[in-house]
Amino acid sequence: MKLLYIIFSSVIIFMFSTVVKADEHDFVIFNNSGLLQFDGGGSDPAVLQRVSDHVAKLSGVRPMVIVPSLQDTTEQLNLLLAGSNPPDLFQADWDVYKSTLMPLNDLLKEHGQALLGSIPDTSWQYMTDADGNIMGVPRTAATSPYMTWVRQDILDEAGLDLPKTVEDLTAYMAAAQKINPDFKAGTRAWSTNKWEEPAFGFAAGFTGAMSYNAAFIDPSDGRAKPLPLADGIKDYLHFMNDWHNKGYWYPDNWSKFDESEVFRTCNIAMWSGWYSRITIIVPKVVSACPGMEYVRAPIMGPKGWIATTRPSGTSAYVINKKADNPEAIMKYLNWIWNDKSMEGYATGVNGIEGEHWSYEKKGFPAIINTKDKSDTKYVGDFGLPNFPYEGNMQPNDSLWATHFNYLGSGLTNLSDSHHPIDLFMAWDKGRLADETPSLGDVHRMIAENFTAFYTGERSIDEYDAFLAELDDAGMQDWIDAMTRQMQESWNN
Amino acid sequence: MKKIWKYRFYYYLALPGLIYFVIFHYVPMGGALIAFKDISPFDGLQGFFDAPWVGLKHFERFTSSVYFYDVIENTLIISGLKILFGFPAPIIFALLLNEVLRMNLKRVMQTVSYLPHFISWVVTAGMVTALLATSGGLITESINDFTGSKINFLGNKDYFVGILVTSHVWKTIGWSSIIYLAAMSSIDPALYESARLDGANRLQMARHITIPSIMFVIVIMLLLEIGNLLEAGFEQVLLLYSPSVYKVADIIDTFVYREGLLALKYSFAAAVGLFKAVIAFFLLYTANRLANRLGQTGLW
Numbered sequence: 001m002k003l004l005y006i007i008f009s010s011v012i013i014f015m016f017s018t019v020v021k022a023d024e025h026d027f028v029i030f031n032n033s034g035l036l037q038f039d040g041g042g043s044d045p046a047v048l049q050r051v052s053d054h055v056a057k058l059s060g061v062r063p064m065v066i067v068p069s070l071q072d073t074t075e076q077l078n079l080l081l082a083g084s085n086p087p088d089l090f091q092a093d094w095d096v097y098k099s100t101l102m103p104l105n106d107l108l109k110e111h112g113q114a115l116l117g118s119i120p121d122t123s124w125q126y127m128t129d130a131d132g133n134i135m136g137v138p139r140t141a142a143t144s145p146y147m148t149w150v151r152q153d154i155l156d157e158a159g160l161d162l163p164k165t166v167e168d169l170t171a172y173m174a175a176a177q178k179i180n181p182d183f184k185a186g187t188r189a190w191s192t193n194k195w196e197e198p199a200f201g202f203a204a205g206f207t208g209a210m211s212y213n214a215a216f217i218d219p220s221d222g223r224a225k226p227l228p229l230a231d232g233i234k235d236y237l238h239f240m241n242d243w244h245n246k247g248y249w250y251p252d253n254w255s256k257f258d259e260s261e262v263f264r265t266c267n268i269a270m271w272s273g274w275y276s277r278i279t280i281i282v283p284k285v286v287s288a289c290p291g292m293e294y295v296r297a298p299i300m301g302p303k304g305w306i307a308t309t310r311p312s313g314t315s316a317y318v319i320n321k322k323a324d325n326p327e328a329i330m331k332y333l334n335w336i337w338n339d340k341s342m343e344g345y346a347t348g349v350n351g352i353e354g355e356h357w358s359y360e361k362k363g364f365p366a367i368i369n370t371k372d373k374s375d376t377k378y379v380g381d382f383g384l385p386n387f388p389y390e391g392n393m394q395p396n397d398s399l400w401a402t403h404f405n406y407l408g409s410g411l412t413n414l415s416d417s418h419h420p421i422d423l424f425m426a427w428d429k430g431r432l433a434d435e436t437p438s439l440g441d442v443h444r445m446i447a448e449n450f451t452a453f454y455t456g457e458r459s460i461d462e463y464d465a466f467l468a469e470l471d472d473a474g475m476q477d478w479i480d481a482m483t484r485q486m487q488e489s490w491n492n
Numbered sequence: 493m494k495k496i497w498k499y500r501f502y503y504y505l506a507l508p509g510l511i512y513f514v515i516f517h518y519v520p521m522g523g524a525l526i527a528f529k530d531i532s533p534f535d536g537l538q539g540f541f542d543a544p545w546v547g548l549k550h551f552e553r554f555t556s557s558v559y560f561y562d563v564i565e566n567t568l569i570i571s572g573l574k575i576l577f578g579f580p581a582p583i584i585f586a587l588l589l590n591e592v593l594r595m596n597l598k599r600v601m602q603t604v605s606y607l608p609h610f611i612s613w614v615v616t617a618g619m620v621t622a623l624l625a626t627s628g629g630l631i632t633e634s635i636n637d638f639t640g641s642k643i644n645f646l647g648n649k650d651y652f653v654g655i656l657v658t659s660h661v662w663k664t665i666g667w668s669s670i671i672y673l674a675a676m677s678s679i680d681p682a683l684y685e686s687a688r689l690d691g692a693n694r695l696q697m698a699r700h701i702t703i704p705s706i707m708f709v710i711v712i713m714l715l716l717e718i719g720n721l722l723e724a725g726f727e728q729v730l731l732l733y734s735p736s737v738y739k740v741a742d743i744i745d746t747f748v749y750r751e752g753l754l755a756l757k758y759s760f761a762a763a764v765g766l767f768k769a770v771i772a773f774f775l776l777y778t779a780n781r782l783a784n785r786l787g788q789t790g791l792w
Contacts, residue, residue: 075749097756251626251647255646257625262625430756450735
């Protein structure tokens, strides 16, 4: 018994006395940029170490990267930030995380000159708070990611021109289903458990208004109101329900589905959802669907373009105010998004030049030859995508060429989409939530009932009753909060 | 004290586990105070002390939500159904397995039945989604071949709860049967011999010997299940639900996830957690008293 005790105690003491040597690094990045969402396996540790050494040699700083392990990176980020070792650099809506962030004005001035040159001035205005503090580096710019995509092969077989109106689109779907009854129109209402994606794709064409927050200013009272109150909203819902009754919508649009597998069925005749399903997923599955080719189709509704531009918003790369080495972070960002060279960005995303990638054409934009990540065993841990900067690196790779070409051209083409009234406004979403305690209930009610209206589970005749339910849930508080912020924004 | 000193090495062996529970389960109970404060998660430990007291504000926020009764109802229905179907299933499975005479076959069946327990809910949800996909899903296409209609199971309120319960039972039946099999292995074989001599068949032996002998285990496990009545399976629901089935699928945990964790309202999330814990305690206390009164062995 004594011997057993001695052995057991020794094991416990050994475990507690084992010192794990910490990696030497200057700062920690939580890479929730979205770049790593398709790479579940992670980089090979030995390869990652070599890339880390290479990045340190080129940039002069050594970051350590935390790769998201949870499906919901927001949850993981929040847990990390509340912990004892929060990350120093991460992507977030700066207005929501403002209390934990460091203003960047001085850092940009001292260490971020190349960075300032590479990001458009208009994007910086979304990053500035009411006191003139720049709270983050813009993650994106205003884009048009919810366009309608139809299939050229179906158009050719049906003898149709590219649809231009909602009526043309409906005729296209009818013709597609004559060719193959399994052809469907895809969108996704479930992706973030929000209601915005189908609405961003279609609502503006029937209402002349769309936003996740204030969609229009009511001329009768001057208040900023959301989409459910817009004139023409019932026409939008009737359109969606009509397509459901005709069997045009893919049934799983309103629940969960695997996007890659759905496109692999070759039955998606029309897509109205996040653009990267077309530019990233389709090239990967097109070999299973010979001849399948999607084309962008700007569509006009009774009140204008059906797709709505997505504001750049407050999404940013932000620095934790507890960061020990913010200068190193800024130097790294300055290197990654340099306005003279793509070397930093290409290295972060692809690995070591000469070993994992090489230049096909240097310059701005650059064309690079990449290797498959399963061969390089490096998935891009140090890469931080930034739109539109990332469009300057075009892989000489058929699987990614479509995506990067689209980043440079289609995504920033705002001429054929509705511009929301808050296109150039940075909402303080944290304040909206504080001033509207039941905001979550309101959004859930919209998501649940819009889906019910689309599928006919709830009759559109009950729409006024739905509005009364929204009022009971606190919609008027939301309207007041949005109106206050919009008025402050105009005054500034 | 003399006995403690005499058997001190056993206590030393139990000490690490005890320390673990004290540090990671009892000390954190003090954190329940944030349910009564307005805490910012980024202020660290200092924020815990400096945050203002707000009393029952977060509890009022929860109970005043238009979806309060919905989420409570859904939680009770889903976990109630999981107990109704998922509690007897491993008992029946263990009884059936106990009757298998070929030891090799018994071991193989036991091992195979455990495997779903080790599959994470993320993978299981992926499997369920793939099987029930309207286009290309094995189950959906099979039903379509027989009936000519494709059902969107995951988007249909009538089927969604059934999917949750079925996948839960599939995942837990093997692992949960272990304790019952262990209890059955301790039954004196002489009882079965006597019963056989008296002319009892297998069903009668199971009914009059096996089940009464493991009844104390059944009652303990049932008490623990009742204590978890408000745990309807957060991960499973979160991975499978969508706005089209919110009405039947949104449970307390998914509500708190959206309103609390994602919106950084940790105090609100803590308040709802405390609410659940208090309700669960009363349920457990009541069930335990009932068990004691009925002459069964309770938890205390």
